[in-house]
Amino acid sequence: MSHSILSALGLAETNSGTYLGNGEWSKTSDAGVLEPVNPTTGEVLGRVNASSQADYDAIVERAQAAFKVWRTTPAPRRGEAIRLCADALRTHKDALGSLVALEMGKSKPEGDGEVQEMIDIGDFAVGLSRQLYGLTMHSERPGHRMYEQWHPIGLVGIISAFNFPVAVWAWNSFIAAICGDISIWKPSPKTPLSAIASMKICNEALNKADFPDLFFLFNDAGSALAQQFVDDKRIGLISFTGSTKVGRQVGERVAQRMGRSLLELGGNNCIIVDETADLKLAIPAIVFGAVGTAGQRCTTTRRLIVQESVYDEVLAKLITAYKQVEGKIGDPTDPANLMGPLNSKEGVAAYLDAIAKAKAAGGKVESGGAAIERPGNFVLPAIVTGLTNDAEIVQHETFAPILYVMKYRDIADAIDMQNAVPQGLSSSIFTTNLKRAEAFLSAAGSDCGIANVNIGTSGAEIGGAFGGEKETGGGRESGSTAWQAYMRRQTNTINYSDSLPLAQGIKFDL
Ligand code: NAD
Numbered sequence: 001m002s003h004s005i006l007s008a009l010g011l012a013e014t015n016s017g018t019y020l021g022n023g024e025w026s027k028t029s030d031a032g033v034l035e036p037v038n039p040t041t042g043e044v045l046g047r048v049n050a051s052s053q054a055d056y057d058a059i060v061e062r063a064q065a066a067f068k069v070w071r072t073t074p075a076p077r078r079g080e081a082i083r084l085c086a087d088a089l090r091t092h093k094d095a096l097g098s099l100v101a102l103e104m105g106k107s108k109p110e111g112d113g114e115v116q117e118m119i120d121i122g123d124f125a126v127g128l129s130r131q132l133y134g135l136t137m138h139s140e141r142p143g144h145r146m147y148e149q150w151h152p153i154g155l156v157g158i159i160s161a162f163n164f165p166v167a168v169w170a171w172n173s174f175i176a177a178i179c180g181d182i183s184i185w186k187p188s189p190k191t192p193l194s195a196i197a198s199m200k201i202c203n204e205a206l207n208k209a210d211f212p213d214l215f216f217l218f219n220d221a222g223s224a225l226a227q228q229f230v231d232d233k234r235i236g237l238i239s240f241t242g243s244t245k246v247g248r249q250v251g252e253r254v255a256q257r258m259g260r261s262l263l264e265l266g267g268n269n270c271i272i273v274d275e276t277a278d279l280k281l282a283i284p285a286i287v288f289g290a291v292g293t294a295g296q297r298c299t300t301t302r303r304l305i306v307q308e309s310v311y312d313e314v315l316a317k318l319i320t321a322y323k324q325v326e327g328k329i330g331d332p333t334d335p336a337n338l339m340g341p342l343n344s345k346e347g348v349a350a351y352l353d354a355i356a357k358a359k360a361a362g363g364k365v366e367s368g369g370a371a372i373e374r375p376g377n378f379v380l381p382a383i384v385t386g387l388t389n390d391a392e393i394v395q396h397e398t399f400a401p402i403l404y405v406m407k408y409r410d411i412a413d414a415i416d417m418q419n420a421v422p423q424g425l426s427s428s429i430f431t432t433n434l435k436r437a438e439a440f441l442s443a444a445g446s447d448c449g450i451a452n453v454n455i456g457t458s459g460a461e462i463g464g465a466f467g468g469e470k471e472t473g474g475g476r477e478s479g480s481t482a483w484q485a486y487m488r489r490q491t492n493t494i495n496y497s498d499s500l501p502l503a504q505g506i507k508f509d510l
Helices: 002-008 053-070 075-091 093-104 108-128 167-178 192-208 224-231 244-256 279-295 311-326 345-360 411-419 434-441 482-486
Strands: 014-016 019-021 047-049 144-152 155-159 182-186 215-217 235-241 260-264 269-273 301-307 364-367 382-385 402-408 426-430 450-453 487-495
Touching: 002 093, 014 192, 019 053, 019 192, 019 215, 047 192, 053 155, 053 182, 053 215, 053 224, 075 093, 075 108, 075 167, 075 192, 093 108, 093 192, 108 167, 155 167, 155 224, 167 182, 167 192, 167 235, 167 482, 182 224, 192 215, 224 235, 224 244, 235 244, 235 482, 244 260, 269 279, 269 411, 279 301, 279 311, 279 402, 279 426, 301 311, 301 411, 311 364, 311 382, 311 402, 345 364, 345 382, 345 402, 402 411, 411 434, 426 434, 434 450, 482 487
Parallel strands: 014 047, 155 182, 155 235, 182 215, 235 260, 269 301, 269 426, 301 402, 382 402, 426 450
Antiparallel strands: 144 487, 364 382
């Protein structure tokens, strides 16, 4: 089964992890090997030869050369290139979605959904390629025109996490491409095959139509090349998606060299349920948010704050729903299953450690809380009660399906609790009370980058800007005006008069 998925995407047992451009994959075989593991079975899925220093140097040089051509290609023509990528992804959606499910461990519908997200951002980028608008403004000087325009910034470095092994690349690289940039990708060492397959699909489509190379790839056996990448002054923007721990280092290092970084880091996302909430909507939203992708989404629901008058009812309904999920945990490529494994053994260890810490802090495990005895990295989704929002374990993101359920009396307290964590990614309220919904969305409400009403915390659409505040890093990707992060803004003033008036009325008479 895994063999047929790999071969459908042109992957062999051993693959090069370095795309050098011009249809050329590096022959390097002495820089280490990555062996991604199927988290469902523990078997090695394939081998990927890591990139060497020489590969990295060649990629950056070739990317610089490609940029010289691409930056002056008209943006709508750049959109044409991305249209071809989106079409190629449509053709390969089923196979790539299966590979994502296989290698990352998410369900097949979620794997397909991730590829659909690539297609959607591709379509969005095509339209955007005609809408990279700058403003014009009125000059204070007579006979002058003033406006701003957006130019590409050059090379965009993309470092991505294992849990969205392909969509995050497309969010960045497709938007960067229509902005006139060339991107270089270093994917997660846990999901290199999904990255190689995505590169093959998109670059073949570009090569066939004689477009220059827009996307390069390297895979690091350790983290030495990734660190060099972060420190490399030739990379105008480092877009990093991953943990707050690594992202903090990346942000600091890029700042040291006065480069730009776009950080998409961990979340500690919360749903508030008030006494007017429609539980027919709230319960499935909470369960999908907490359990979907086995709790390995940056937007996974990790905290639930329930008004005390409906607390018992909500908890009982959740426990019942979790029992249903427990019957549908298994091979994520089987569409009947709702939850797959954690991606790695370290993920299982982090889950068990968090459960132990929650218990030690006085928490009560109402459902789940243990690993499942079977091959692969399976755990039971957990519900924990009895902890306060300021408990240390509640304040941290554990990248696993653990939901901390707490009570509140006044809505103002609930909003304070929602905000009282170091992270600021996604948040929701379930209510039918208009005033509370608006208060939650107001300047005095949620402090997150994403705030929803009667929708869960996960499953964002590509049209909005995606990202979060505080330790989530402050970056924004995907839709809306997120494209501006991939360009440099230039203000232009043109004097078409016969005199040289100075701004602010300053006189300088020679
Ligand atoms: P991670 O931080 O362990 O790894 C992320 C990437 O950083 C990988 O490609 C890794 O190889 C690379 N890396 C490791 N050390 C590095 C270094 N010193 N310099 C440069 N790169 C280095 O994260 P992960 O376990 O792959 O992903 C899970 C985390 O990602 C969670 O915290 C999750 O919330 C976060 N995440 C955030 C978003 C978002 O949009 N906010 C999206 C997806 C995942």
